[in-house]
Amino acid sequence: xxxxxxxxxxxxxxxxxxxxxxxxxxxxxxxxxxxxxxxxxxxxxxxxxxxxxxxxxxxxxxxxxxxxxxxxxxxxxxxxxxxxxxxxxxxxxxxxxxxxxxxxxxxxxxxxxxxxxxxxxxxxxxxxxxxxxxxxxxxxxxxxxxxxxxxxxxxxxxxxxxxxxxxxxxxxxxxxxxxxxxxxxxxxxxxxxxxxxxxxxxxxxxxxxxxxxxxxxxxxxxxxxxxxxxxxxxxxxxxxxxxxxxxxxxxxxxxxxxxxxxxxxxxxxxxxxxxxxxxxxxxxxxxxxxxxxxxxxxxxxxxx
Amino acid sequence: xxxxxxxxxxxxxxxxxxxxxxxxxxxxxxxxxxxxxxxxxxxxxxxxxxxxxxxxxxxxxxxxxxxxxxxxxxxxxxxxxxxxxxxxxxxxxxxxxxxxxxxxxxxxxxxxxxxxxxxxxxxxxxxxxxxxxxxxxxxxxxxxxxxxxxxxxxxxxxxxxxxxxxxxxxxxxxxxxxxxxxxxxxxxxxxxxxxxxxxxxxxxxxxxxxxxxxxxxxxxxxxxxxxxxxxxxxxxxxxxxxxxxxxxxxxxxxxxxxxxxxxxxxxxxxxxxxxxxxxxxxxxxxxxxxxxxxxxxxxxxxxx
Numbered sequence: 001x002x003x004x005x006x007x008x009x010x011x012x013x014x015x016x017x018x019x020x021x022x023x024x025x026x027x028x029x030x031x032x033x034x035x036x037x038x039x040x041x042x043x044x045x046x047x048x049x050x051x052x053x054x055x056x057x058x059x060x061x062x063x064x065x066x067x068x069x070x071x072x073x074x075x076x077x078x079x080x081x082x083x084x085x086x087x088x089x090x091x092x093x094x095x096x097x098x099x100x101x102x103x104x105x106x107x108x109x110x111x112x113x114x115x116x117x118x119x120x121x122x123x124x125x126x127x128x129x130x131x132x133x134x135x136x137x138x139x140x141x142x143x144x145x146x147x148x149x150x151x152x153x154x155x156x157x158x159x160x161x162x163x164x165x166x167x168x169x170x171x172x173x174x175x176x177x178x179x180x181x182x183x184x185x186x187x188x189x190x191x192x193x194x195x196x197x198x199x200x201x202x203x204x205x206x207x208x209x210x211x212x213x214x215x216x217x218x219x220x221x222x223x224x225x226x227x228x229x230x231x232x233x234x235x236x237x238x239x240x241x242x243x244x245x246x247x248x249x250x251x252x253x254x255x256x257x258x259x260x261x262x263x264x265x266x267x268x269x270x271x272x273x274x275x276x277x278x279x280x281x282x283x284x285x286x287x288x289x290x291x292x293x294x295x296x297x298x299x300x301x302x303x304x
Numbered sequence: 305x306x307x308x309x310x311x312x313x314x315x316x317x318x319x320x321x322x323x324x325x326x327x328x329x330x331x332x333x334x335x336x337x338x339x340x341x342x343x344x345x346x347x348x349x350x351x352x353x354x355x356x357x358x359x360x361x362x363x364x365x366x367x368x369x370x371x372x373x374x375x376x377x378x379x380x381x382x383x384x385x386x387x388x389x390x391x392x393x394x395x396x397x398x399x400x401x402x403x404x405x406x407x408x409x410x411x412x413x414x415x416x417x418x419x420x421x422x423x424x425x426x427x428x429x430x431x432x433x434x435x436x437x438x439x440x441x442x443x444x445x446x447x448x449x450x451x452x453x454x455x456x457x458x459x460x461x462x463x464x465x466x467x468x469x470x471x472x473x474x475x476x477x478x479x480x481x482x483x484x485x486x487x488x489x490x491x492x493x494x495x496x497x498x499x500x501x502x503x504x505x506x507x508x509x510x511x512x513x514x515x516x517x518x519x520x521x522x523x524x525x526x527x528x529x530x531x532x533x534x535x536x537x538x539x540x541x542x543x544x545x546x547x548x549x550x551x552x553x554x555x556x557x558x559x560x561x562x563x564x565x566x567x568x569x570x571x572x573x574x575x576x577x578x579x580x581x582x583x584x585x586x587x588x589x590x591x592x593x594x595x596x597x598x599x600x601x602x603x604x605x606x607x608x
Contacts, residue, residue: 011382012379012382013344014348015345037341037342037374037375040316040317044317045319061409062409063374063375064375066408067374071323071341071371074367075315078316100407104366105365105443106367
């Protein structure tokens with residue numbers, strides 16, 4: 001499972017940062033979080049195939065978060081995609097997106113299923129769930145939590161030995177959840193397999209002022225991707241326009257006790273050279289912080 | 305006057321080539337020819353300011369030629385543009401573009417005037433004209449000819465001396481088109497100023513099969529920018545889908561007796577390494593050919 005930061009800039013693109021999009025590769029599927037203009041080209045520069053995208057989560061209808069949708073969908077069509085694509089989006093935006101995706105001449109032989117998600121809704125998919133809550137921006141905006149399904153517990157070799165079970169086929173059966181009989185004794189999987197292990201979790205804030213709902217959604221997650229548009233000297237203006245500063249993002253990460261924070265949606269006023277300086281400021285509040293740069297990849301390790 | 309090739313790829317972007325857009329800087333104005341997705345970012349990487357764009361010429365509504373419009377217009381709005389923007393487009397596409405430019409949340413304090421142009425129409429603007437003709441593609445598509453207004457004739461110093469006019473103020477008057485009287489003799493500007501000199505001309509084909517109408521439009525122009533999607537081994541397929549091969553573009557340039565040919569809309573199947581090989585093939589037919597690459601600039605010199 002890996003994260004690929006396709007676009008880490010905010011509002012409009014700069015030479016160095018494209019507008020927002022983050023890919024989450026989970027097994028063979030890719031979940032795209034937002035899709036600003038130029039995302040398809042960023043995908044082509046990355047290790048992720050645009051044809052593997054399974055779902056796109058749209059946080060809100062500001063251009064820097066969704067204008068890349070029609071180009072991406074049309075390129076999928078030109079490359080003969082057949083399997084459906086699912087787009088999750090805020091309530092009230094489905095018809096607009098359907099219309100937006102229909103403009104111009106092209107043929108498309110796969111379905112694009114657009115699904116509006118309400119505040120607090122949690123949807124189960126094979127192997128993971130996605131929960132959405134309302135963030136605090138100037139237009140209706142969702143934040144999303146990706147939660148991997150719990151994994152099986154660990155097989156306790158010591159316990160198996162204590163019970164006298166010989167290694168081999170019977171271990172496999174127990175691992176697959178079967179109850180076995182050995183020397184007249186019934187042995188259930190629970191006797192040798194530990195509790196289920198929590199899956200990995202990623203929270204993406206979308207655009208937002210610092211807010212309780214995102215803080216709540218992010219609690220104890222492995223990775224929080226939070227917007228942090230500007231340095232703290234511009235806090236009032238950022239908050240007025242529905243955004244967070246870099247240090248406010250770090251404060252949310254700290255309060256939510258997340259594993260790692262990636263800050264995205266960085267204003268085009270900053271160059272790449274400013275990145276380490278800004279990152280240092282955030283790290284003073286939450287040390288495990290990275291100011292993401294375009295095409296950065298991060299392997300999300302399994303929890304033990 | 306210069307040309308900036310912002311995107312020289314066709315159909316979908318590759319790592320090396322963005323989809324179609326070419327900027328023509330004429331004095332302080334910029335005329336953009338097509339605006340594929342990601343054009344605004346290409347502009348930010350170029351020497352041309354996206355805020356200086358005066359007009360956008362759209363050839364047709366295939367995604368790789370117009371999906372960059374809403375992002376560009378919204379970035380202009382975010383950067384407080386006030387002066388109107390004019391978009392020229394084929395008949396029947398105005399309402400679609402107006403709708404397309406209205407999707408999502410944003411405020412815009414300048415007018416976007418969309419004007420449909422019919423086959424053969426020529427529009428005069430201050431300092432230049434733009435003529436459109438129908439190209440031969442699979443959907444309604446225009447090709448455009450930019451024609452600079454003729455410049456004043458050259459002042460003939462020898463003639464002025466022969467007429468005995470002393471250099472200075474009287475020369476200026478004649479150059480400004482005034483008739484003067486010198487030693488009782490009436491001297492008209494025509495007596496010392498040569499014929500008007502032809503302005504520079506640029507023709508852009510849009511997507512097209514090789515066709516008579518583009519050939520006619522391109523006659524004797526300084527610069528022809530013609531699509532040439534693939535090598536000649538794919539001629540039948542290219543023509544079937546409404547495109548030209550690289551050598552077909554060169555043949556048009558030769559027949560039209562243009563000054564220089566730039567080939568654009570190069571298929572993503574080719575890498576930059578293929579460029580010189582393809583260019584060589586075109587040069588065998590029309591030596592003054594360049595296969596454009598992204599962000600290439602070309603100064604369009606004055607004719608003498």
